[in-house]
Amino acid sequence: MNIVTPGELISEEQIKTNQGVFSRHGKFYSKFYGILNSRNDFTAVNALNGVYLPKREDVVICFVEDVKFSGVVADINSPYQAYMQTKDSRIRFEMHNVFAATVIDADSSQNILLDYPEKLTGGTVIRFPPLKIPRAIGRNASMVKMIKDLTGCKIIIGKNGRIWINGENQNLAKKAFEMISKQAHIPGLTERVRKSLEENNQN
Amino acid sequence: MILGKKNQEKKYVDKGKRLDGRKTDELRQIDIEVGVIDQADGSAFVQWGKNKVYAAVYGPKECLPRHTQNPLKAVLRYKYNMAPFSVSDRIRPGYSRRSVEISKVSRLALEKTLVLEDFPKTAIDVFVEIIQADAGSRAAGITAASVALADAGIPMTGLVSACAVGKAGGHIILDMTKEEEDAPDAIDLPVAYVPETGEFTLVQMDGELQRKDWDELIELAVKGCEMVGEKQRLALKKKYEGEVNE
Numbered sequence: 001m002n003i004v005t006p007g008e009l010i011s012e013e014q015i016k017t018n019q020g021v022f023s024r025h026g027k028f029y030s031k032f033y034g035i036l037n038s039r040n041d042f043t044a045v046n047a048l049n050g051v052y053l054p055k056r057e058d059v060v061i062c063f064v065e066d067v068k069f070s071g072v073v074a075d076i077n078s079p080y081q082a083y084m085q086t087k088d089s090r091i092r093f094e095m096h097n098v099f100a101a102t103v104i105d106a107d108s109s110q111n112i113l114l115d116y117p118e119k120l121t122g123g124t125v126i127r128f129p130p131l132k133i134p135r136a137i138g139r140n141a142s143m144v145k146m147i148k149d150l151t152g153c154k155i156i157i158g159k160n161g162r163i164w165i166n167g168e169n170q171n172l173a174k175k176a177f178e179m180i181s182k183q184a185h186i187p188g189l190t191e192r193v194r195k196s197l198e199e200n201n202q203n
Numbered sequence: 204m205i206l207g208k209k210n211q212e213k214k215y216v217d218k219g220k221r222l223d224g225r226k227t228d229e230l231r232q233i234d235i236e237v238g239v240i241d242q243a244d245g246s247a248f249v250q251w252g253k254n255k256v257y258a259a260v261y262g263p264k265e266c267l268p269r270h271t272q273n274p275l276k277a278v279l280r281y282k283y284n285m286a287p288f289s290v291s292d293r294i295r296p297g298y299s300r301r302s303v304e305i306s307k308v309s310r311l312a313l314e315k316t317l318v319l320e321d322f323p324k325t326a327i328d329v330f331v332e333i334i335q336a337d338a339g340s341r342a343a344g345i346t347a348a349s350v351a352l353a354d355a356g357i358p359m360t361g362l363v364s365a366c367a368v369g370k371a372g373g374h375i376i377l378d379m380t381k382e383e384e385d386a387p388d389a390i391d392l393p394v395a396y397v398p399e400t401g402e403f404t405l406v407q408m409d410g411e412l413q414r415k416d417w418d419e420l421i422e423l424a425v426k427g428c429e430m431v432g433e434k435q436r437l438a439l440k441k442k443y444e445g446e447v448n449e
Binding site (some may be wrong): 001003006007008009020022024029031032034047048049050051053079080081108109110131176185197 | 245246262263264265274316318322323324325353354355356357358359360361362397399400435436439440443444
């Protein structure tokens with residue numbers, strides 16, 4: 001694992017770059033405090049910490065912050081508020097309701113629109129570092145599938161750093177996600193989480 | 204009391220050693236710890252000689268009141284504050300003329316390297332608390348804040364390192380202590396510098412200086428900032444290396 005700091009020289013020669021890298025006078029430098037990743041000829045720096053910035057088609061877990069005549073203002077755990085247009089908003093939603101929705105538009109001035117709401121009742125919402133969400137999902141959703149199987153919980157992962165868990169073994173699932181958040185940068189995570197869950201299940 | 208030249212030399216630098224035993228181009232002991240405040244998005248603690256400084260970063264977050272928002276980039280807000288017990292005489296808590304000035308120059312020193320355009324309409328709050336002060340607290344504050352901003356995942360083009368150089372008893376010295384700063388002919392020159400790009404983001408001066416000393420002072424300041432920058436990078440790398448070895 002190669003940790004880089006902001007402004008650190010990555011390459012003096014021309015390289016194909018992805019996120020987290022900038023060039024100055026033909027040399028390439030890191031833009032973040034993060035992990036250097038080289039895959040398929042592309043070099044990127046994945047930041048270790050940061051806030052959630054919405055992208056189109058992200059599934060997010062939202063809290064209702066305000067109910068308007070023609071829609072709902074939602075807190076999406078980002079510096080920006082989101083808006084969802086709905087019919088009968090005052091009948092369907094109340095303050096502090098929790099729902100999952102999809103981002104249908106996020107422009108450069110960060111006007112965020114949501115749609116396809118699914119109201120979530122019961123269960124708990126936990127916070128998770130937004131930049132580590134891909135680790136919580138795993139390759140082809142392997143991690144979240146495994147946690148669902150071993151705990152028997154219903155789980156919805158929001159890309160905005162919120163995870164909704166419902167089921168009898170909520171605490172077990174919570175512990176698993178805490179472990180992922182702490183060890184997201186260390187390889188071999190899925191196996192370690194599986195072991196820990198199986199040990200807990202036996203107890 | 205005006206000291207004779209011989210007495211001054213004897214007092215502040217004797218046989219190449221200063222009052223606290225350091226060489227003229229040596230920094231005080233610097234320890235940097237990253238991620239010390241759980242509630243903050245990024246944080247750092249710097250112990251620089253007798254200076255003890257905490258820096259915490261919150262954000263990017265919604266910028267309120269809304270008229271302070273910038274639709275094109277994030278707004279950086281920096282607050283430098285000294286604890287009432289940080290110096291030998293109690294200081295009045297809250298804003299003072301000095302803290303407002305230091306907050307402003309430190310903000311400008313850090314703003315240069317941040318890529319604020321990535322977060323339009325937001326605010327980034329930086330709080331720097333001086334728990335114990337012994338000269339050079341603004342340099343320690345900028346050093347800590349830069350590390351805390353990196354820890355918070357804010358995109359940057361480089362880390363800002365700061366240190367003070369000066370003159371006491373006719374000698375050009377790096378990183379002055381309070382005792383050296385109180386010399387009758389003292390010059391204090393805090394500098395913030397980005398080692399990666401070679402840019403100066405802060406140069407202040409207190410005292411009277413001759414033109415011939417300027418180049419030597421700046422050269423020494425760059426050397427000091429590069430040493431500080433190395434410590435900042437090591438501290439950031441250490442945070443995650445420790446966990447891997449566990």
